[in-house]
Amino acid sequence: MHEDVERCVRAVQSKDARFDGWFFTGVVTTGIYCRPSCPVVPPKPENMRFYPSAAAAQQAGFRACKRCRPDASPGSPQWNERADVVARAMRLIADGVVDREGVPGLAAHLGYSTRQIERQLHAELGAGPLALARAQRAQTARLLIETSALPMGDVAFAAGFASIRAFNDTVREVFALTPTQLRDRVARGHPARGHSAGTAPEPGESVATLSLRLPFRAPLCPDNLFGHLAATGVPGVEEWRDGAYRRTLRLPNGHGIVSLRPQPDHVACTLALTDVRDLTIAISRCRRMLDLDADPVAVDDLLRTDPVLTPLVDKAPGRRVPRTVDAAEFAVRAVLGQQVSTAAARTHAARLVTAHGRPITDSDGGLTHLFPDPAALAALDPAALAFPQTRRTTLTTLVAALASGEIDLGVGSDWTEARTRLAALPGVGPWTIETIAMRALGDPDAFIPGDLGIRVAARELGLPTTPAALTRRSASWRPWRAYAVQYLWATGDHAINRLPAA
Template sequence: MCLAAVRSRDARFDGWFFTGVRTTGIYCRPSCPATPPKAANITFYPSAAAAQTAGFRACKRCRPDASPGSPEWNLRADLVARAMRLIGDGVVDRDGVQGLARRLGYSARQIEREVRAELGATPVALARAQRAQTARVLIETTTLPLSDVAHAAGFGSIRSFNDTVQAVFATAPRQLRSRAAAADAGAGGLTGAWHHVSLRLPFRTPFAVEGLFGHLVATAVPGVEEWHDGAYRRAVRLPHGFAVVALRPESDHVAARLWLQDLRDLTVAVSRCRFLVDLDADPWAIDAHLRADPVLRPLVEAQPGRRVPRTVDGAELAIRMVLGQQISTRAARTHAARLATSYGSPIQDPGGGLTHAFPEPAALADIPDEHLAMPASRRRTVRILAAALADGSLDLSPGADWGAARAALDALPGIGPWTVDGVAMRALGDPDAFIASDLGVRAALKRFGMPVAGAALQQATAAWRPWRAYAVQHLWASGSHDINRLPNQEASS
């Protein structure tokens, strides 16, 4: 299969594996436009880091280091998948392999053994490959001094920065910058107190833009999120400071503009943006599976490539879902906006109308009644949920154990299946989460003559597994809610 994908230059497999060409010493993505090498000269690798560890350099034509990520890590819930999500979130760069082990609850030796067995590279090598890609983005899209690029990308010294860039890209950092400048690669630098970076986030086509961005905009919290000048924008809290991200859908990528208080957060910001708009999904596999069902077939054919609208902050999403229990989308946005204004962190938006980052859970654990205009039972749930998130007894981070998180949520008073499944789908990224009790889902099931609850529903939707979260998107799309369309540009800009 791998060889056939390379010979046909099949972009569907970009990110699934990488091709090392022994005669040239370079590695490529399957869709590389160069003449396919002879099979005898090819070695396949499960990750870019594995190819780099074996001594291969990144191809300058297809830029395999910039291909979409493997969809496998957002599909699985095992130790290796959790480790990969945390590595993508910068945990190894910040806390080392020991910090990764503490987050996962395993020994560092066991994690290294498991990751190496499946990815062909250690967590350190995977983090190194990620640092190299971050460095390349900063070199090519900003005017930062190269010493600052090295620091921002997470390198411990200028020497390791130079050596890594040369080894991975077969080009010195200064040559990369010269080539980017000659091609007029883009703008970047300081905007007031913010570092500005522009880059392209690749994805696998097809990509149903309206349902994804329409959902994010329809549920946006005023002051924290907005649709402005054709882009979804929001404030983000990151390990070293705040950021503002603007994501504009294009035909073959999402154009991202990032304003960061600290450039060390670039890798984390990109990882969370990709998760937010589900850019590492494999729409061919998902659509082919769901299309086999006669109920979903016309929906999938009408809008192939639907993605799941996720979040940049699992704790924020969980609190917002509790705020939205049994009320309208508009009312939920109003509640969340009030909390953001009163308890969030003020920001100075360099390019729009954002005013606050959403509050941290600790700030909401003891919130007074007057700031929660809702029934007493739900006020209690908000406080208990915020306290559990703040003290770590509920983990909704990128490396969270999905089963443990579901159990911890379910044990909290006032949290039922709608909230648990919604958090699993949008915060944890479980592709099989199914919000059976959602009113929009139930309305769609009734329209299609399907059961709406109990064992009959489980049996009727069993064929949709493991992609029931994507089936939910198609069911929602069959209705007339605002989440299914982008707002009027003139009214929103």
């Protein structure tokens, strides 16, 4: 979009927040870059320069605006909509792969050479993977500086910097302030846009707790999003408590507990982490689970072109697709949920968690375990599973494929290849594959015409009820069929469609 200068200028002049994260505006007269909705007086069009990423604006010599916090804007929706190499690379960078494994590790995940990855990212985003990861580290550093009492040395390494010097130089270059000046600015009453105050661990404690705000593009309908997560939650791993969805997180350097509470203009997020180096990754996974980087206006506008869906969209616009923080976990749960009720699926999952999950301590609620990873489940005894032999075989085969890496469902995975490999497993049919594609892989066009709830909704709305006919009828909903599923599900009276009672 940054190449469409006229459209970008109109977005900046109208302060249109829908385009935050789509592009960034560099102002040549001030040397700063902003989000489109920046509250200051818009610059003259001839003084605007447009960039596809914050990293590209930084590389061009611009520093982040202190008013609009462009680094804290919602992410570009295209990285979760697309399945090409650049989109997969951006999802992996957001998940911290470059910080953990470097550019060679990123290239290995994608099956390309480092030179190819560099070239493709530069061509589309104006910056390479190191610059993109550096921009993400700067954003994390600013968050920790402004919302915690951590010593600056701890902030530097928690944000992923290799040295204090690199941390200081980057913060000064990107924000035109030293780390101490950033913290002092908050103390003087200039809170960070998009974030709220947090707390650092007291001496002797092993958990750091930080509170922040997760921005999104309006509108957002929280009913099906949080309702689905709460209604299908696994006891001990997930819960709804005091108006918030809470769950445990397995992270690269430790584990955590997140509490997510819907608010009118943001999602309030409280993270308790055993290692603050996981902050960026935890935020990225929570945003992905809640589908907060989606462009609801584009989705709803297309779905409204179908007269059958128009009243459903108008009734509650902005529905998101409830996804997951752990794709392997969700794949296991999808198999457990084959041909059984939501309650039965939760019971089966809870038994696996109790038997194989890692116990954790939750001082603020009733969470007790991390969901077991494929390696832990690889040792389970099929005879202990309380369901038919065929499903036991399906589950153990899936777990083995996930544990060995034969099937990759991670954020950088190839959606087509993942579907093909899942289809080769015994007992994994179209419903399971598309459910995993929708909620674990994040494919916005995943569609489950054989789902019972979809068939019931189709019958009530006068749509075809056979999978083949409904699939043909859904062609006009592409590439947003996963969102159409949410609107169709919403026609039923089920707990997944409403926020739990207080």
